[in-house]
Amino acid sequence: MIIVPEQGMNVEALQTKYPIIDWEIYTEGTRKYWKIIRVGNHTKVHHFFDDMLKAFDMDDLVLALELVKVEFNSQNTDDKEREIWVELKRLFEPDTDDELWKLQKHIHDLTWRLYDSCGVHHVSTEKGIDIYMLVEKEYPLSRGTLTLMLVAKLLVDQDNEMSRELLRKIFMQVERPRR
Structure with a gap:
């Protein structure tokens, strides 16, 4: 068997995007974060909404809104939960009375x-x-x-x-x- 190098072959790393499946409030000391959980237990925490936007695409925003709606409707009143709910709701459903x-x-x-x-x-x-x-x-x-x-x-x-x-x-x- 002879190995012959292929001319002009480009090898690119495949980037896999894991969809969001859940989220929760993560507390470290007195600081609270949003912990975003993706398929395969890939997690990332975000303290500020704009930090989350840097890591998200439109599909992530839509999934996050749906997941937050489910959680928020269960009458959770944590300030960090309310914060993400308000920002996502304003983003997708602007209300002139807001x-x-x-x-x-x-x-x-x-x-x-x-x-x-x-x-x-x-x-x-x-x-x-x-x-x-x-x-x-x-x-x-x-x-x-x-x-x-x-x-x-x-x-x-x-x-x-x-x-x-x-x-x-x-x-x-x-x-x-x-x-």
């Missing part, structure tokens, strides 16, 4: 970031207001907030079509005639 949208009048300085792996953009202020939004959805943003988003510039890891489309979408919302 207090978050009324806080926009207090937004004067902001940072705007895109997490393109999951299609979420995030507006944050120094006063602690965080608004997470799916790129494909429209949210009840005021003209002032939309304008500040364009002035602040969108922070991205790399220039891509999603970021350009998001900028066009926000610009078009600012340019709409007032009602």
Whole structure:
């Protein structure tokens, strides 16, 4: 038997994505985290929602929402559980009566970031207001907030079509005639 090397053969590592199957609150000392459990008992903990977004894609967000709905409906009242429920619910089911949208009048300085792996953009202020939004959805943003988003510039890891489309979408919302 003779081994002949194949010319031009490219070997790439196969990346396996394990779906989320459960989540729980993980406590270490006084700090609480969301522990995300994937098939094969692959786990990762996240303290902040934006840290979770960096590691998630859209399928992960949808699965997390479904799993959190089940847990939250069982009347758990832990603050960390409520936090993930509120953020995911706002992300997928924006409610114009939500207090978050009324806080926009207090937004004067902001940072705007895109997490393109999951299609979420995030507006944050120094006063602690965080608004997470799916790129494909429209949210009840005021003209002032939309304008500040364009002035602040969108922070991205790399220039891509999603970021350009998001900028066009926000610009078009600012340019709409007032009602």
